[in-house]
Amino acid sequence: MYFIQHIESITHQDSFQKDNIWNDLKPLTGENELISPDYKNYIPVAALRRLSTILRMGITASKACQEKVANEFDSISVGTALGCLTDTEKFLVTINTVSGDILSPTAFIQSTHNTISGQISLDLKNHAYNMTHTQNALSFEVALKDGLLCIDEGKNSVLVGAADEAIPFLERLRGSLIETEHPFTSGATFLVLSGEKGNSIACIQACEVYFTNENKATQVEQFLAANNCSFQDLDLILEAGSDFKSQAKKHYSFLKYSGFYQSASAFAVHMANDWLIKNGDDKTILIVNNLESNKLGLTLIHRNDVEA
Amino acid sequence: MRIYVTGYGVISSIGENVEETLLALRSEKTGIKQGKKTYSEHFKVGEIGWTNTELVQRFDLTQEASRTAILGMIAAKEAFKGHALNSDIRTGLISGTSVGGMDVSEIAYKDFLNGETDDLSIYKNHPSGTTSEQIAKELEIDAYVNTISTACSSAVNAIMLGARMLLSGQLDRVVVGGTDGLSQFTISGFRSLMIFDEEWCRPFDETRKGINLGEGAGFLVLETEETIKRSGKQPLAILSGWGNASDAYHQTASSPEGFGATLAMKSALKVAGLDPSDIDYINAHGTATPNNDLSESHGIKTVFGSTIPPFSSTKSYTGHTLAASGGIEAVFGILALNKGILLPNLNFKQAIEETGLVPVKNYSEGNTIKHILSNSFGFGGNNSTIILSAI
The missing domain is CATH 3.40.47.10 (Thiolase/Chalcone synthase)
Incomplete structure (x- = not known):
């Protein structure tokens, strides 16, 4: 068994640091925005400015998890389907519009999928196993299965998470590549798993x-x-x-x-x-x-x- | 339980298969040249000289796809050749990539930016996960598919996850490795970081200035002891150790003392049950950036003390193939084990003053090589090591 020690989500629902997310859960309309926590509580303001939504969500949700469990994570496994789309698009625009030799590298550095898990390790000063999985709609499940395997191997404070962010460009693919009636949204959920029951439900x-x-x-x-x-x-x-x-x-x-x-x-x-x-x-x-x-x-x- | 390597395949600028690759390694011939594409012409790169369409035709592939997927299909097909699909042998595929289908989606996106009509169907090739699904489809593998995206350590992490899934009994056989095609996005990205060397890269040399990029793919087939009894495959090598750790130092730079690198190497040795003195050759990450090579040198010194085994970086052959590098270098490692090869660190002249470490300078065969350690380190401080051992 893999016990859920703590779980945090940042989504278009009021889901961050709640006793029970069902208290306020409502079906989304196209009008609902991402409900962002006060990221300043988790990320220094100077750093916050250059971080995209997906990185803010990922860092904040995982730090909030770390605060709630006694042990440092001994494994971090993150799943993302499309990764850091904002920075990817930003860098694509830069290389197509900025001439000359000097390009800002920030968007490029933050465009790779493992920026999320890498930034979590950096912010938590965590040297443990650190993995990023991406498998389209099963990105979370493959990351979760890695986390479960880590527990089977004897690890005991395993962070598993998933994050994706919406960008307006996705709307262009609706009906052709992406068939869905639901609004495109951003979201991150991080949970801490352990082989020991602790206070988990x-x-x-x-x-x-x-x-x-x-x-x-x-x-x-x-x-x-x-x-x-x-x-x-x-x-x-x-x-x-x-x-x-x-x-x-x-x-x-x-x-x-x-x-x-x-x-x-x-x-x-x-x-x-x-x-x-x-x-x-x-x-x-x-x-x-x-x-x-x-x-x-x-x-x-x-x-x-x-x-x- | 042992994990055996029973197949390998590789494509890079030095060769389109294992045999060509061995010939190039032996002749100390680099694949790095002045780039031929509009976005690579100002740089020295390890490009593969065929277009995507040409590669699909030459290798008889069934799918049009991105360059990353196509290169992956080529190397994975070579690795899997002669392996029979059998419903009793649960077979998975784990591939590493950093940019996925960017080489094609960036062209469509450029049309979109210019106000022209972009072919929306191209974007279906973009997700990194899709590149692996396409490779798996080419091999008709469907028990499990996954993609690791940890930048330049992706392939080694894919190899490591494959081994762990075999050990846990979730799979019987797994095709593992990495692939990355060159794209304008990647070339501009590394240009923005200002870590290109305009000359040929010189890993572990005092005068090193940075990387030459490359492209390619490298894949292995891993089987358990039990599976080998049923598949009847001859093992090429044993995958005996693996380790991953986080440097947690900086977004792009490695810690000066190579802390994460040290952790990764030590944990791989522990899994393998080997002492540092058992390692006969190190295939270093050795990107030729001032930062990586110094940090990795310190890590190697920490782990190996005063008796450092022969080591080299083969990035001066292939260029830095990013997510593919660990897969390509694993193939080099197996060649080295089976033929007793010490691979030269091309373009090396002068040891780094601070460390004094001198890599292997000349190609030689017939050395006694039982255990090889191979490093791959990625952006975000993702450090990984595997150990390959002779049968």
Whole structure:
């Protein structure tokens, strides 16, 4: 078992440093902006100015996590689908418009995907294992699986996170490359996992990723069977789409709450954790990440057993 | 449980496959030349002299894609050649890349900026994750696909993750490595950092000024002991150690004492169960920037003390191929193990005054080489090391 010690999200919902994100959770309209915390509390003002949204979110969420757990992280694993889009676009504009030999390197330096995890290690002075994964809509799940593996290998304070940021350019791809009715949003969720229960309420029982075009219902059934449960045992399904709504006792499409970014299934983990805090009788939640039709991510969240 | 390397493939400016690469290494012939593209013509770069379309045709690829994906397909296909797909052998692919499909998306984006019609379908090749999915598709691998993006240590981190997933029983076999195609974005990026050497790069030389960029891909096939019994493949080498650590010093610069580098090398030695004195050759990261080479030298000195094994940087052969470098250099490492090769550090003349370290200067074969340590360090202080051992 992989116990969720703490979880923080910065999204278009009021989700940062909340007792329970369900208290204020509402379906997003296209009008909702990113709800930014006071980043100055986590990042020196001089540094803040040159940091894009994705870096601000990632650094702040992970620092807020570190404050809540006793041990320094002994592993940092971050997933991002499209990475630092603001700085990537900024540098693309620079190289196409600025002539002469002197180009500012800041946007280039901050354009690489691992700027997020690198900056976290730098700000926390953390020398541990530091990894950045990017696999389109499964970017969070592959980062999470690395974190779980780190715990299997004996690490005990494992930071796993996902972050993506929206830029206006994405709107041009709607309907052609990106099929979604949801607004493009930015979001970051970071959680601390441990092999020890501590004060945690819930744990991640299993996470699996699929890259085949096999029937998704069959894959879900096999995944549940491998974890000794079935649809009947699920109290809640959090799903990107709504393919499994008819089989669920309770069902939410998490994209309605997170908006569209490809690592939004990390926010669903936050929804699941807080759901179990709020709903004392519920035990098991399945997150179905079917955001892209050619792949599938499944994460099973379970309430910790109460010791007698 | 041992992790075996059972396949390898490589493409870079010094050769389009393992055989050509060995010939170039042996003849001490660099692939770095004056650039041929509009954005590279002012620099010395390790370019591969074919267009994307030409590469797709020459290597009989089934997909049009970005340069990063195409180079990856070529090297991964060579590595996977002769490996049968078998539903009993769960096979994954983990690739490292820093820019993904930038070489094609930057062209479309330029049209957009100029108010011309940009072909939106090109952007589908942009995500780094897509490059790996395209490579996996070319090999018909679908049990697991992942992309590591930690700048210049990406390929070594992909190799490391592959080994850990094999050990944990999540996969039976995994194709691992890295790929990066040159793009205007990357060339302008490193130009903005002002770390290009206008002459041929000189790793570990007192007069070194900076890097020459390169492009390419390098992939390995890793299998467990159990899988080998079923696949019947002959192992080429053992992947015996790996380590990753964060320097946590600066966004782009390495700590002067090579703290992260030291941690990465030490943890790889620990995983391998080896002492520093067991290492017979170090393939250094050795980018030829003043900062990296000094920092790495201090790290090597810290780990190896006064008995430093023969070491060299092969960046003066290929240029710095960024996310691909650790994969390409792993292929060099396997060649070195199997033929007892010490690879020369081309263009070296004068030791760095502060360290006095002298790398391997001439190519030689037939040396006794049992264990090789290979370093890759990335932006953001991401430091990684693997150790390859002879069978």
